[in-house]
Amino acid sequence: MDQSKHPNESFLECYFVTGRTVPHPTPEPDEAEIEAIVDIARRAVAGGAGIVQVRSKPISVRALTRLSVNIAVAVEEVNPQTKVVIDDRVDVAVALMPDHLVHGVHLGQDDLDPRLARRVLGPQAIIGLTTGTLPLVEQANEYADVIDYVGAGPFRPTPTKDSGREPLGLEGYPALVEACRVPVVAIGSVRAEDAGDLAATGVAGVAIVRGFMQAEDPTAVAQEVNQAFATRGITR
Ligand SMILES: Cc1ncc(COP(=O)(O)OP(=O)(O)O)c(N)n1
Ligand SMILES: Cc1nc(C(=O)O)sc1CCOP(=O)(O)O
Ligand SMILES: [Mg+2]
Numbered sequence: 001m002d003q004s005k006h007p008n009e010s011f012l013e014c015y016f017v018t019g020r021t022v023p024h025p026t027p028e029p030d031e032a033e034i035e036a037i038v039d040i041a042r043r044a045v046a047g048g049a050g051i052v053q054v055r056s057k058p059i060s061v062r063a064l065t066r067l068s069v070n071i072a073v074a075v076e077e078v079n080p081q082t083k084v085v086i087d088d089r090v091d092v093a094v095a096l097m098p099d100h101l102v103h104g105v106h107l108g109q110d111d112l113d114p115r116l117a118r119r120v121l122g123p124q125a126i127i128g129l130t131t132g133t134l135p136l137v138e139q140a141n142e143y144a145d146v147i148d149y150v151g152a153g154p155f156r157p158t159p160t161k162d163s164g165r166e167p168l169g170l171e172g173y174p175a176l177v178e179a180c181r182v183p184v185v186a187i188g189s190v191r192a193e194d195a196g197d198l199a200a201t202g203v204a205g206v207a208i209v210r211g212f213m214q215a216e217d218p219t220a221v222a223q224e225v226n227q228a229f230a231t232r233g234i235t236r
Contacts (some may be wrong), residue, residue: 047222054088154188
């Protein structure tokens with residue numbers, strides 16, 4: 001039984017956000033690193049990741065474009081149903097969408113206004129927006145007609161991103177899910193083994209960077225997350 005408020009959003013359940021493969025990042029990924037990131041995306045999608053966000057910061061627009069194209073090609077080979085979105089850059093998404101398996105963008109609070117992004121990207125595009133507090137969710141509700149989901153984090157403190165927001169913990173999600181008019185995706189130090197507990201809070205999915213980037217077996221990570229969402233409401 002699907003207990004989520006948004007039953008058509010199952011592609012969000014296992015959400016891979018790309019990161020860097022090097023501990024002390026060079027200014028941006030070189031060709032070898034791009035290949036390594038693409039390989040992790042391929043393996044995550046093979047395990048059932050429903051969406052990949054291209055976000056390997058720091059990165060120039062040129063390298064982001066190259067990484068996005070390579071990920072789109074690889075993802076299409078493994079599972080063309082998978083969604084691909086680009087972090088921050090509406091310009092890169094709009095340039096790639098006609099010819100590549102790129103579906104939209106994930107926008108932060110300082111990026112292009114979601115209403116303008118929708119105007120540029122069109123009605124079929126996927127648009128996500130960052131939140132993580134009740135006031136931000138309430139603001140996001142004003143965009144409910146133009147966004148497809150919100151990211152909400154951090155779940156726990158994470159070295160990947162300092163948002164300045166307090167960690168939500170498991171107990172923070174039910175109120176955000178209840179208040180939010182679009183599906184909520186949890187992010188921030190989420191591990192595959194957290195997926196069951198987070199699914200039980202009502203989130204539509206979990207977004208993971210290091211849990212995939214540092215995994216020996218990214219396919220197994222995606223399978224574990226999907227299994228947790230598949231059994232939501234049955235084992236709990
Ligand atoms: C699914 C998801 N949720 C939140 C974020 C954070 O986005 P943003 O605030 O734009 O910060 P950066 O990722 O750009 O550093 C996200 N990327 N994905
Ligand atoms: C990109 C991002 N946004 C966050 C938020 O709270 O909005 S937390 C985060 C990083 C998530 O990376 P990891 O899985 O390595 O902790
Ligand atoms: Mg962003």
